[in-house]
Amino acid sequence: MSGNEFRFFLSCDINLPVKFRVDRLEGTLPSIKSPNSVNDRSGINSTTEERRPELYVECALYIDGAPFGLPMRTRLESMGPMYCWNEPITLSTKYRDLTAHSQLALTVWDVSCGKDERLVGGTTILLFNSKMQLKTGKQKLRLWPGKEADGSLPTSTPGKVPKNERGELERLEKLINKYEREQIQRVDWLDRLTFKALEKIKEQENFRNGNSYLYLVVDFGRLEHRVVFQDSGANFLLPAPITSTNELVIVWDPEVGKINPSEHKQLKLARSLTRGIIDRDLKPSNAERKSIQRILKYPPTRTLSGDEKQLLWKFRFSLMSEKRALTKFLRSVEWSDVQEAKQALELMGRWEMIDVCDALELLSPVFESEEVRAYAVCILERADDDELQCYLLQLVQALRFERSDKSRLSQFLVQRSSHNIELASFLRWYVSVEFHDPVHAKRFYSTHEILEESMMKLTPGVDGEDGYKLWQSLVRQTELTAQLCSIMRDVGNVRGNTQKKIEKLRQLLSGLLSELTYFEEPIRSPLAPNILITGIVPSESSIFKSALHPLRLTFRTASGGTCKMIFKKGDDIRQDQLVVQMVSLMDRLLKLENLDLHLTPYNVLATGQDEGLLEFIPSRSLAQILSEHRSIISYLQKFHPDEHGPFGITATCLETFIKSCAGYSVITYILGIGDRHLDNLLLRDDGRLFHVDFGYILGRDPKPFPPPMKLCKEMVEAMGGAESQYYTRFKSYCCEAYNILRKSSNLILNLFHLMAGSNIPDIASDPEKGILKLQEKFRLDLDDEACVHFFQDLINESVSALFPQMVETIHRWAQYWR
Known part of the structure; x- marks a missing residue:
């Protein structure tokens, strides 16, 4: 230097x-x-x-x-x-x-x-x-x-x-x-x-x-x-590195990225409210109409230029019948100008009603106006409880961007949850997990208090439960997880192999903690609040062989059946919770288009910063299956044999396997899920394949040169090889699913944008970069036909990737010696 x-x-x-x-x-x-302590008479x-x-x-x-x-x-x-x-x-x-x-x-x-x-x-x-x-x-x-x-x-x-x-x-x-x-x-x-x-x-x-x-x-x-010092909102371009020893001096210009006063003045004059009467009759030309249509196709993450904002403002009256244009128009408003903001809010009230997915965009940190955010909540009221539950995690995170602790959004979430025990349970957990956030803890705690007050005021329903009993049933969920944490500590202190830890677990459940075997009153399952659990079955409970020793617990249900859950302590599963929520949402979007790919969106719930519950799905990893049965087909023949069927298994089982492989190939590609190996790809007895352990998302991967998607040669062989009709069908399902999900790209991007302030590791590290990576995966610059060719090339690239196969072999050796 x-x-x-x-x-x-x-x-x-x-x-x-x-x-x-x-x-x-x-x-x-x-x-x-x-x-x-000794005083004299004067009191001194x-x-x-x-x-x-x-x-x-x-x-x-x-x-x-x-x-x-x-x-x-x-x-x-x-x-x-x-x-x-x-x-x-x-x-x-x-x-x-x-x-x-x-x-x-x-x-x-x-x-x-x-x-x-x-x-x-x-x-x-x-x-x-x-x-x-x-x-x-x-x-x-x-x-x-x-x-x-x-x-x-x-x-x-x-x-x-x-x-x-x-x-x-x-x-x-x-x-x-x-x-x-x-x-x-x-x-x-x-x-x-x-x-x-x-x-x-x-x-x-x-x-x-x-x-x-x-x-x-x-x-x-x-x-x-x-x-x-440089304001994060400034558009600062770094200079190219100096390679020669000349006398060029790099200095910092504090005005870079700030508003140009002359341009700002011109913009104000062009938007003068005295032109409001003239603007009502303005119609865009063909060229302007094409520009507007191009702007309306922008993803919600795209920042509008000054000219684009001016174009939308100029033809605001003619765009009022186009519901897709509202969010773009609101982005073009100069909210610091009181008169302009007032006119924008008046137009918003008369605009064509927008969709729920667009309302989510208005709750992002980009929009600070309370009136705009209240309008978004009014649109959300049209969503039914099932749809609202799909977005509940993000709506709770959106509370960070509200301007008051008792916002319209907070009141809406509480009002809907107080009449739906499933929403109430998840809202309570989502909010309580964020109490540790020092900046927004008061806001989340306020929502928790409002929910409690609202629930306690409920009158007895058809089942005879009043608000107090309903709320207490949710409080007992927290007490249960606290007891499970205590059990994990006691089990973790046991020296010896996994079997000794399992014996200690069953001993605790049958002895000192026998009250967990039969609860005094049924508790609503945290994973599925509509199910009442009555106790733990000690003989059917176990511990997984891993570093954290998670518990696998079997619970009795009030209906006479059982349900199995995994309890983890020492690992932040909020990222897994987000990914599984997105899998569940994408499964819903595909089914709305009559495409059922037999996905397995198991339930995941974070109950703290480093603890949580997961639904246990009976299955085996591909690593175990290939080790014991040599091939996936041999394993499926054990459960669904058919002499006349393809490869000796039933056609239904093979179709289920092909569809589930296609579904997860597309979803893991879009979400950029990394660290895929044969131990976190599981297969159910009915042929459904699914993924677990989502420690790396949005393109992050601990392995060098990862393929675009996890599609190992054993999976292709189970479909009859790269030349078979079943493999061709697999690629067809992939391309169809990809194009369906591309239609909902705005919804998915909006949901991730609402997570920008969360503490999820792979988002918190750089929210803007992560969302842009997600946007790139949708290839919004291509039409459906071009996307078919694009995705087929991705599949071929993933199958032919040699380096990941070497990494997989090394991983198997490591697992063996471990």
């Missing part, structure tokens, strides 16, 4: 949490006199004793003068004359979320006086300096005695040391900062002498000031390059 070159990071590009280190407190605290304590202060620092982030996230605290420190924590603090907020006026408020508290905390003082520091660069290194902050840190703008507790207090030491500390940032050349022998001299100067300065001031030292560390 040349001397004239300035390299930097943009704050909006740093997807890391804000970190700093609370170092130490400098200065002498006033001694604290602690009264004892006769004796006092000195107490050593026990201090901690409370750190709170303020953005634009408002608190953001929950405050963090250091540990207590009471050792040595100089209070030193040297404790790293990591906030939940990321650097990309900071604004130019983000500041850190630090308050020192003393807890040595018992229950009553004593305020020592507070200080505040802006995270960006006057040059809009992130502050680095150690910062010495003036502590304001007896004042709590003030995060408002401007602050009343600025940490910057006043000029009249600055001395030689202040100048030297700035040089030390540069030294630590390696901006001053290091010479070991000279550095040692210098730092000794600095200690003497420091002692003399403290003696001169009489230690009358307190200072808090905070270390912000440093990154490889400077960090310059």
